[in-house]
Amino acid sequence: xxxxxxxxxxxxxxxxxxxxxxxxxxxxxxxxxxxxxxxxxxxxxxxxxxxxxxxxxxxxxxxxxxxxxxxxxxxxxxxxxxxxxxxxxxxxxxxxxxxxxxxxxxxxxxxxxxxxxxxxxxxxxxxxxxxxxxxxxxxxxxxxxxxxxxxxxxxxxxxxxxxxxxxxxxxxxxxxxxxxxxxxxxxxxxxxxxxxxxxxxxxxxxxxxxxxxxxxxxxxxxxxxxxxxxxxxxxxxxxxxxxxxxxxxxxxxxxxxxxxxxxxxxxxxxxxxxxxxxxxxxxxxxxxxxxxxxxxxxxxxxxxxxxxxxxxxxxxxxxxxxxxxxxxxxxxxxxxxxxxxxxxxxxxxxxxxxxxxxxxxxxxxxxxxxxxxxxxxxxxxxxxxxxxxxxxxxxxxxxxxxxxxxxxxxxxxxxxxxxxxxxxxxxxxxxxxxxxxxxxxxxxxxxxxxxxxxxxxxxxxxxxxxxxxxxxxxxxxxxxxxxxxxxxxxxxx
Numbered sequence: 218x219x220x221x222x223x224x225x226x227x228x229x230x231x232x233x234x235x236x237x238x239x240x241x242x243x244x245x246x247x248x249x250x251x252x253x254x255x256x257x258x259x260x261x262x263x264x265x266x267x268x269x270x271x272x273x274x275x276x277x278x279x280x281x282x283x284x285x286x287x288x289x290x291x292x293x294x295x296x297x298x299x300x301x302x303x304x305x306x307x308x309x310x311x312x313x314x315x316x317x318x319x320x321x322x323x324x325x326x327x328x329x330x331x332x333x334x335x336x337x338x339x340x341x342x343x344x345x346x347x348x349x350x351x352x353x354x355x356x357x358x359x360x361x362x363x364x365x366x367x368x369x370x371x372x373x374x375x376x377x378x379x380x381x382x383x384x385x386x387x388x389x390x391x392x393x394x395x396x397x398x399x400x401x402x403x404x405x406x407x408x409x410x411x412x413x414x415x416x417x418x419x420x421x422x423x424x425x426x427x428x429x430x431x432x433x434x435x436x437x438x439x440x441x442x443x444x445x446x447x448x449x450x451x452x453x454x455x456x457x458x459x460x461x462x463x464x465x466x467x468x469x470x471x472x473x474x475x476x477x478x479x480x481x482x483x484x485x486x487x488x489x490x491x492x493x494x495x496x497x498x499x500x501x502x503x504x505x506x507x508x509x510x511x512x513x514x515x516x517x518x519x520x521x522x523x524x525x526x527x528x529x530x531x532x533x534x535x536x537x538x539x540x541x542x543x544x545x546x547x548x549x550x551x552x553x554x555x556x557x558x559x560x561x562x563x564x565x566x567x568x569x570x571x572x573x574x575x576x577x578x579x580x581x582x583x584x585x586x587x588x589x590x591x592x593x594x595x596x597x598x599x600x601x602x603x604x605x606x607x608x609x610x611x612x613x614x615x616x617x618x619x620x621x622x623x624x625x626x627x628x629x630x631x632x633x634x635x636x637x638x639x640x641x642x643x644x645x646x647x648x649x650x651x652x653x654x655x656x657x658x659x660x661x662x663x664x665x666x667x668x669x670x671x672x673x674x675x676x677x678x679x680x681x682x683x684x685x686x687x688x689x690x691x692x693x694x695x696x697x698x699x700x701x702x703x704x705x706x707x708x709x710x
Contacts, residue, residue, distance in 0.1 A: 243708035245429040250454035254435040259392035260379035264342035269379035269699035277382035277398035287697030303368035324361040343380035427707035476695035480616035480679030489634030499671040501551035503541040515574035520677035525664040562611035
């Protein structure tokens with residue numbers, strides 16, 4: 218019998234069907250597909266979500282971190298104390314932490330990072346978090362005390378954003394292309410236009426990553442993304458375009474997980490340009506939009522319609538979709554009332570599928586009420602420069618994926634060019650409020666004000682559709698923040 222088993226084993230080896238794969242060690246690498254390539258790799262110096270999708274929790278860490286359920290967890294701060302007036306936070310830091318270049322981490326790095334983020338020349342996309350700090354004090358190497366100008370109910374959450382990552386003064390000048398953090402992965406290389414490689418940090422202070430290495434590959438074309446997954450070149454696509462997702466649902470080699478994001482997808486309008494500075498024109502555009510047609514056509518039914526700038530799964534959300542309902546006749550009436558005819562507007566579209574696909578539908582919907590939308594497809598770096606920075610646009614389509622970001626409409630220099638004293642007062646009152654009932658009242662008032670002013674065209678909440686190799690475990694189902702957190706990802710045997 219023993220001789221027969223040996224002979225059978227040798228025969229199977231010769232046939233290429235050896236017993237060994239069942240007992241092989243699981244893989245320790247992963248190939249991740251992303252739609253957009255980040256413009257830089259310093260999460261504290263740019264607004265692009267793609268920066269955090271590569272670096273958050275993997276390379277860089279903050280005092281706190283946000284888990285996949287949207288809850289605040291300790292990170293570089295192991296604990297904290299809050300004064301009774303809600304103004305002073307004392308953070309107790311982890312010990313034995315080092316940056317990837319071997320430099321020890323201390324309270325001095327926290328103070329440097331936050332002072333830099335609040336500086337007049339700061340490029341931090343969430344600068345208001347840090348300008349709300351009265352002072353950051355180093356108590357000792359393992360303790361830092363932060364005093365706020367006013368109470369902020371979101372402060373601990375905000376410190377868990379990628380924008381609040383702790384950077385080293387020694388390497389900060391080169392973090393844009395060679396990021397050095399304290400995380401469980403170290404940066405290896407960046408082949409622009411193709412991929413970014415990271416590898417396990419052998420000297421990590423906390424629970425080590427289960428993977429030895431990971432590569433992020435940039436694939437903006439949905440067909441190419443599909444082909445890469447089917448060929449096994451990509452193991453996971455955390456934000457897969459919805460057009461081709463159905464074929465993966467019936468394929469046992471893959472797992473498809475549909476979750477939530479914090480991505481309010483909007484038809485942004487330049488409120489500072491004529492005739493978009495006329496609320497009647499903005500309202501006319503809003504009523505020309507058929508959200509259902511856009512969701513069915515561009516998102517294949519996966520998205521949730523919104524009527525204001527707030528995620529529908531948040532308990533403070535109010536449904537205002539009826540206020541900007543699809544009503545082409547009303548659009549034409551409003552345009553006539555505003556004295557506008559033969560209106561031609563630019564519509565600049567970044568390369569994301571949701572923007573390009575929605576843009577084609579919206580172009581036709583606007584044409585139906587007499588508005589010509591001239592589409593220009595731009596790369597994301599161009600979008601950041603011409604639209605986000607220079608405000609050189611009429612219309613654009615973008616998902617704002619930052620959590621708790623309704624306050625962007627109170628920023629004077631933001632690309633919407635929207636200015637409302639009423640909205641600013643609501644946000645100022647919200648920043649001072651700590652009572653949950655009062656905060657809910659103010660958050661709903663802010664949503665209503667934006668809907669009343671028809672600041673933008675509210676489209677849908679972007680879904681998170683993850684397509685993963687069926688044996689890959691630990692990918693996030695939801696996206697409460699901008700992240701592709703690989704710290705708990707592993708391969709099942």
